[in-house]
Amino acid sequence: MRVGGLAVLIGVALCVLLLRAWSIQVLHGPQYTAQANQQSFRTVDIPGPRGAIVDAKGRVLAGTTGNIVVVADVGALGTLDTHGWSPTHTGAAAFRKLSRLSHVPVATMLTRVRRSVVRSPFAPAVVLPHPEPGLAVYIDERAADYPGFKVTGQPARLYPQGALGSEFLGTLGEVSQVELGWQRYKNARPGVVVGQSGVEAVYDSMLNPGYKPARLRVDSMGRIAGPLQRSDLRSLPRLQLTIDARIQRAAVKAVQDGIALARQNGRTPTGGSAVVMNPSTGAIYALVSSPSYDQLRAARDPAYAAQLYQDPSHPLVNRAIAGVYPTGSTFKPIVAEAALSAGIITPSTPLLCSGSFNLGGYIFKNVEAGVYSTMTLPTALAESCDTWFYRLGDRIYHTNPAAQGALIQQWAHKLGLGQPTGIDLIGENGGLVPTPAWFRKTQHQAWYEGQTINLAIGQGMLQASPLQMAVAYSALANGGTIVRPHVAGAVVRGSSVKPLVFKPVRKLKLTGLQAIRDGLYQAAHSPAGTSASLFANFPVAVAGKTGTAEAPPIGDHSWYASWAPFGHPKVVVVVMIEHGGFGAEAAGPAAKEIYSAFFHVKGP
Helix, strand or coil: CHHHHHHHHHHHHHHHHHHHHHHHHHHCHHHHHHHHHHHHEEEEEEECCCCCEECCCCCEEEEEEEEEEEEECHHHHEEEECCEEEECHHHHHHHHHHHHHHCCCHHHHHHHHHHHHHHCCCCCEEEECCCCHHHHHHHHHCHHHCCCEEEEEEEEEECCCCCCCHHHHCCEEECCCCHHHCHHHCCCCCCCEEECCHHHHHCHHHHCCCEEEEEEEECCCCCEEEEEEECCCCCCCEEEECCCHHHHHHHHHHHHHHHHHHHHCCCCCCEEEEEEECCCCCEEEEEEEECCCCHHHHHHCHHHHHHHCCCCCCCCCCHHHHCCECCHHHHHHHHHHHHHHCCCCCCCCCEEEECEEEECCEEEECCCCCCEEEECHHHHHHHCCHHHHHHHHHHHHHHCHHHCCHHHHHHHHHCCCCCCCCCCCCCCCCCECCCHHHHHHHHCCCCCHHHHHHHCCCCCCCEECHHHHHHHHHHHHHCCEECCCECEEEEEECCEEEECCCCCCEECCCCCHHHHHHHHHHHHHCCCCCCHHHHCCCCCCCEEEEEEECCCCCCCEEEEEEEECCCCCCEEEEEEEECCCCCCCCHHHHHHHHHHHHCCCCCC
C-alpha cells in the first residue's frame, strides 16, 4: 500500500507538472514571450527623414539625403546608472584618441553622448556631426583602430535647386527648451530637428517625422548583443508650394539686375525684393529678397550658418515680407480711393498740378518744377503729379477737420496696410500707417495738416512691405477682394492631392475703380506716363505705378507696383529696390524682366 500510495502521489505530481507546463506553454505562452522579448530588446529612437517640399510643377525644392556622421556605441564605451552615463577607462581612452584625430575636445563629445543618452539611452550618439570627408573615410577604413565608433548616415536636407528659395523654404535646427513650449512644436521631443523659419517651420508638424522607433537586442546584463533593427519608415506627405521655380529664378535675377542698374545710375542700393502673386487667390509664384543666403551651405556648414546672424547686410531678413519702407507714389491709388469713396472727388474732378504747393508758408515741391496744368484723376495718376495729390490730401483734411484726414488711414488699413497680411511664413512685419492718435502717443506732437498732405503721396512715417502693396494692388485688380497671400498650395500623398484653402480676408466695395485702373494703364502706355518708356510697346498690357520714396541720407527707394494683363489680371508684380532712385530707374526695369519671364516674352 505504501508503494501504491507513493505511485499515486508521484502520478498526481506529474499531472500537476504537466498541467503547469501546458498552462505556461499554451495558455500563457504569448504573454511570457512578449515579456521575454521586452527584456531582450531595447527601443531606440532614430531621427526619420523629413517630408519633401516641391514647387507648383512638382520640382523638388527640398528633399532628403544622407549626411555622414560619426556615432559612438554608448554601451561599449561607457556605463549607464542612476547618476547618468559615464565612459569606462577603455572608453575614455578611445575618446581621447578620436579627439587627437578630429581636433574636437573630449568634453564636447562626452556632452553630446550624455545629451543623446537622456533622449534615447540605447541609440547611437552622434559625436562628430560634420566630419571632414577625409576624416570620415579614415575612421571607416580603420574601424578596428577606433572600436566603439562608427561612420554612418543620418537623414539630411537635399536642395536640388541649389540656393534657390531661401526666402520661403527656411532653415532647420534642434528644438530648444523654450520652443518645446510653443504650439508650433507641441508634438516635438528634446533633440528633434525642427523647422526654424520659412515653410519648414510653419508646416513642421506635417513635414517632421520626429523620432522613429527601432529595436536593439541586448543580453541579460543590458549590453548590446545584436545589430539595430529598423522598422519600415512610413513615407511622409509632400508639401507642394504655389512657387514656380522657373519664375522664382527669373525674379531673383531681375532684382539683382535692378540693383546693378541702380549702381550704374550712381545710386547706392543696399538690397531689393519682389513679390509675384495671383491677384485672385493670393497664391505666390515668386518671393525674392536680396541679399539672401545659401540654405544648402547653411545646412552643411555650421560656421557659415552662425555667420549669417552677424552679417550687417541682414541676409536672414526676408525683405519682401519683413522689410517696411515709405511707399512713395505707389500709395496714390489708395488715397484716390479714399477720396472717391467719400464723394470728395469724382473721376472727372479737376485739380491743379503745379510746380509747388504752399501750405502756410511751407512749400511742398513737385518733381517737375515747371508744370502747370489742370488734371483729372486718371491723368494725375499717369503722370504722378505730387502737387495734385497734395491738394487732394488738403481737401480730405478740410472735408472733416475733426477727423484730421484719417480717411486715408482708414482705407489704407482696409486695403491691407498697417497690419500683417497673414502669409504662411514667419517674420512678417505689419508696417505702420501713422494716425493722429498714434502720432500724439509716440511723437508727443499734434497731427497737423502737413502730415496728411505728406501722407497723400506715400511719405512721412508710412511704412509698408512689398507684400502688403501686392495685396493692395490685387484688390484694385480683382475688384475689391483682400486676398490672403500664401506659398503653400497642396498636400500630396501618393496620387492624392489635397489643396490647401486660404479664404479671403474681406471684400470691399470700391468706388470709381475704373478711373484708378485707367490711370495706372495710362501710366504704362500714354506718352507722359511714368513707366511708358518701359511698357508702351510691351506685348502684354500692364497697369502699374512707379514710386520714388525719400529715404535720406542714402537716397530714394525705387518702387514699381503693377498687374497684367490690364483687362484680365493674371499676376501682380511688386518690386522694391532699396535706395535705387526713381521708380522707373531700377524697380520698373526689374518688373519688366519678371513679366517677360512670366508671359514668355522674347527679345530685349
